């Protein structure tokens with residue numbers, strides 16, 4: 001049966017049904033903010049060499065990986081292989097744990113150097129992955145900056161201010 005043969009009333013009814021179907025789908029939350037779980041297109045090995053569990057990969061992930069590699073190629077850098085990208089769930093969890101442990105260690109190391117600078121130590125010592133280090137205050141400030149201290153200039157300023165006020169107080173007291 002062609003459209004032309006349809007009774008106008010039937011057409012009107014079909015239109016109404018199509019409209020109400022659309023409407024009811026909107027109320028099911030499939031309107032403007034439609035969401036579906038990302039389909040997986042392939043599987044890549046977990047990036048931990050000892051693990052190699054296969055991990056589902058979404059088209060979005062493949063696309064970002066390709067984009068990233070195109071950028072690396074543009075900079076004459078080695079592209080990232082597909083088995084160097086994904087973490088499986090358990091390795092991801094372990095990695096996150098190791099990372100927060102690294103951050104904690106870094107924070108401890110910074111705090112220790114800051115304490116020595118505040119104490120006015122002439123030689124400041126710290127330990128890093130490459131071994132024991134010792135340096136003067138400027139080297140310690142440089143190290144803090146390398147480790148990601150958010151406000152080295154502010155810290156230097158605060159130390160300087162403290163040193164400028166403390167001895168003068170002492171002198172005053174001594175003079176009395």
Ligand SMILES: [Zn+2]
Nearest residue numbers: 046051088091
């Ligand atoms: Zn894994």
